[in-house]
Amino acid sequence: MADFIVPSTNRPETDAQHRLQGPIHAPRHVRVVCVGAGASGLLMAYKLQRHFSNFSLTVYEKNPEVSGTWWENRYPGCACDVPAHNYTWSFEPKLDWSAVYASSKEIFQYFNDFARKYGLHKYVKTRHQVDGAYWNKEKGGYDVHIKDLERGTVVTDHCDILVNASGILNNWQWPAIPGIDKYKGVLLHTANWDEKIDLRGRHVGLIGNGSSGIQVLPTIQPHVKKVTTFIREPTWVSPVQGLEQHVFSDQERLEFATKPNTLLEYRQNVERGLNGQFGIFLKDTNTNNDTEAYFRQQMHEKLQNPYLEERLVPNWHVGCRRLTPGVGYLESLGKPNVDVVYGEISSITEKGCLCDNGQEYPVDVLICATGFNTSFKPRFPVIGPSGKNLQDLWSTEAQSYFGIAAADFPNYLIFLGPNCPIGNGPVLSAIECQADYMLKLIDRFQTHNISQFSPKADAVADFIAHKDWFMQKTVWHDPCRSWYKQRADGPITALWPGSTLHYIEAMMELRLEDWEVKYNGNRFAWLGNGYSQTELDQTADWAYYIRERDDDEPVARGRRLQVINRSGTMQGNVGVSFSGKDGEKGVESKL
Structure with missing residues (x-):
């Protein structure tokens, strides 16, 4: 193999010179720093290790363990609201999930085992x-x-490329209720749970009916003396039809582990079902109307209480807030030891909560299931070449390029940034395609003499304009309070303008026309000394392009996608049709 120089530094004055001495696309050393060792950070480490050489990586994690939110969240009943067999990487199934909706401890174990299996802790x-x-x-x-x-x-530390994988649901905060510092009982937050606290036989107050509160109540209700749950607004609670909770039997787990293709077919069927739900989020579609009727019926049957039904069933569309299966929640509200207080909490006193009805509710333990800071603003200052801080620029509205990057902040990449499909469908599939897109950018940075890459400001502006136009057709645009937007009437900052499958296709290829790219020296220095990479490999076929028939992969996007998605192999997928002039009402799913 011929000798050539691979630069050990990316300093502008040396990079181009080194490249001229090596072959085309010589991979220079690239230094990556990743913030956070949750699911996204671990996936980034795995993919860099699998696909790249001549790189170094450090993942900085504030917690004592990896797995991010699944290490942090340990409150009673904590679980994922996505079917467990599809809350895994597409390539890394888990054989022995206990149930459709598995506990946070099981999910932590999955990601921790993933890190251990592939030796990711070393990063x-x-x-x-x-x-x-x-x-x-x-x-x-x-x-x-x-x-x-x-x-x-x-x-x-210094890095060529900074990846922010700190996530969106990890910066927990106390509710902004006056007097919270005056409370003299036991104060808990679901995201900072103290497992030493024994709730048995105590009167517990529970603030919030979001995802955490909905999981906590049915878990603690059988064991406490009394629960007073404070609810300030309605929300849709029910599993989507066909994805109800189910505990896997020993026989089912055995078949998943030993019977060829059984688990794969199960996972694929669930994923198809999840991907077939996008119509839920579009106004005036059969899918949304039918789902709302189903949820309304389920809530009526489980509540069996006209007073609660009137207050808890929303007047906005299903999907405006994040859907939650709510296993056992509605039934718990009717238990003898549960009191529901509907309205605003005016203040917190030494004894408990003073509500807008003028009544004080003393409790022994007060649990705040009040969520996280979901502003998308970075948790730390990110200062770009202009001297501006991304925290300031995103203080009122975060605007990204496809949820992965910010204009004027070169070499800075984000997992689950603003307007990515964090609630549109299967989220780990979206994280995988974000990682793949980042790898393509890093590969181009490594094999060309690029010094900076960042999305163009006008590309971000056009994307935001398209997103805002699209969102008007969705239920997310309804006037509900949701972490998908910073205020009830504000722009939707959390979600992608389309389905998860739509996002995956949008992210398949780099659109370098949307990126501002700067080079070290002559932009064509990557052409190097005239030799190809093939000539450096004495085990390669130096006539690999000579064949007996044309077996090239399709060049046209549509034909290429048909190969990727195995077009023609399925029967009975959910069909879609377009209604209105030029499809102006969007896609209507036919269940």
């Missing part, structure tokens, strides 16, 4: 919290400041 520094990232104008890339939480010191 991770736990108990290290990123405090800031600052563009280095001389070297390019970011100087990253990290607090060592065990030693109390601050260290600095």
Whole structure:
């Protein structure tokens, strides 16, 4: 094999010179820093390790363990609201989930086992919290400041590419209710649960009927003396038809583990079902209307209480807030030891909650199931070449490119950023395609003499304009309070303007016309010394393109997609039709 020089530094003055001495597409060393070792950060480490050479990676994680939100959230009843067999990476099934909706402990175990199986812990520094990232104008890339939480010191790292995988549902906060610091009982937050607290025989107050509150109530209700649950607004609660809770039998788990294709077919059928639900989120579709009728019927049958039904069944469309299966929740509201207080909490007193009905409700333990800061604003300063802080620019409305990058912040990539499909359908599938897109950018950075890449400001503006137009046709646009938007009448910042499958297809190829790319020296220095990569490999076929027939993969996008999605192999998928002039009412799913 011929000798050539691979640069060990990405300094502008040396990179182009080194490239001229090597073959075309010589992969220079690239240094990546990733913030967070939750699901996204672990996937990034896995994919970099699997697909790249000549790179270095450090994943900084503030917690003592990996797995992010699934290590942090340990409250009673904590589980994922996505069927467990499809809350896995597409390529990494788990054989022995206990139930359709598995506990957070099982999910933590899945991601922790994933990290252990592929040796990802070697990239991770736990108990290290990123405090800031600052563009280095001389070297390019970011100087990253990290607090060592065990030693109390601050260290600095430098990277060519910074990946923010800190997530959206991990920055928990107390509710903004006056007097919370005056309460003298036991105060708990679902995202900061103290497992030493024994609730048995106590009077518990529960604030919130979002995903966490809905999971907590049926779990603690049988064991406590009394629960007073404070609810300020209605919400749709029911599993989508066909995805009800089910505990897997020993026989089912055995067949998943030993019977060829049984688990694969089950996972594929569930995924098809999840992907067939997008019509739920579009106004005036059969899917939305039928689902709303089904939810309304389920809530009526489970509540069996006209007073609660009047207050808890929303007057906005199903899907405006995140759907939750709510296993056992509605039934728990009718139990003898559960009191429902509907309305606003005016303040928190030494004893409990003072509500807008003028009544004080004393409790021994007060659980705040009040969620997270979901502003999408970075948790730490991110300072770009202009000196501007992304925290300030996104303080009122976060605007990204396809949920993965921000204009004017080069070499900065984001998992589950603004307007990605975090609630549109199967979320881990979306994370996988985000990772693949990032790898394509990193590959181009590594094999060309690129110094900076960031989405163009006008591309971001056009994307936001398209997103805002599309969202008017969705139930997310209804005036409900939801973390999908910063205020009830505000723009939708959390969700993608389409289905998860739509996002996957949109992210299949780089649209470099949407990116501002800058180079070290001559942009064609990557052409190098005239030799190809093939000539450097003495085990390669130097006449690989000479054949007896044309076996090339399709060039046209449509034909290529038909190969990828195995077009023609399925019968009976959910059909879609377009109604209105030029499909102006969108896609109508036929269940």
